[in-house]
Amino acid sequence: MKFLDIGTVSEQTGLPSSTLRYYEEIGLIESVGRNGLRRQYEPRVLTQLSLIALGKSAGFSLEDIARMFGPEGQPDLPRDELHARADALDQQIKHMTALSNALRHVADCPAPSHMECQTFKRMVRIAGKRNPARKT
The missing domain is CATH 1.10.1660.10 (Multidrug-efflux Transporter Regulator; Chain: A; Domain 2)
Structure with missing residues (x-):
């Protein structure tokens, strides 16, 4: 060999x-x-x-x-671990696709400022709930 x-x-x-x-x-x-x-x-x-x-x-x-x-x-x-990882990737893809779509909307939004865009304001609210300020 x-x-x-x-x-x-x-x-x-x-x-x-x-x-x-x-x-x-x-x-x-x-x-x-x-x-x-x-x-x-x-x-x-x-x-x-x-x-x-x-x-x-x-x-x-x-x-x-x-x-x-x-x-x-x-x-x-281990097939069960592979299935679990595939499920987690599917969830991540869904989240990233939604984020991408929201960013494209905000980038193309005809509102005079981002703070007048309802989609942008909703994104900011959701992001604040997912990432609460850390207590020191």
């Missing part, structure tokens, strides 16, 4: 070598040895790193992602 050195893995994934060493340190990936000073990896590490990137983009922590790999680095994905 042909192994990939850390430089090749870094080049193919766009991840710095320091990140690869960190992922190895915390057990997300595993090298199979060294060629001189350069760590060597099996080609499957590329798939593992793609799954790690996907998990991170979905909002999973590295600790969460580490639990999603079974023996020999094979994915062992």
Whole structure:
């Protein structure tokens, strides 16, 4: 089997070598040895790193992602956690879409000032309820 050195893995994934060493340190990936000073990896590490990137983009922590790999680095994905994360993303998308629509309305509002725009005033009221002033 042909192994990939850390430089090749870094080049193919766009991840710095320091990140690869960190992922190895915390057990997300595993090298199979060294060629001189350069760590060597099996080609499957590329798939593992793609799954790690996907998990991170979905909002999973590295600790969460580490639990999603079974023996020999094979994915062992917890479907219930994936459903819960997808539901949370759907809620976030709905919130962000509503915010985007409101901002576009305010940007295009024909009212002489923003404080005369009912939509803007409603946004300010809602934002104030979601983010109450912190007590010090």
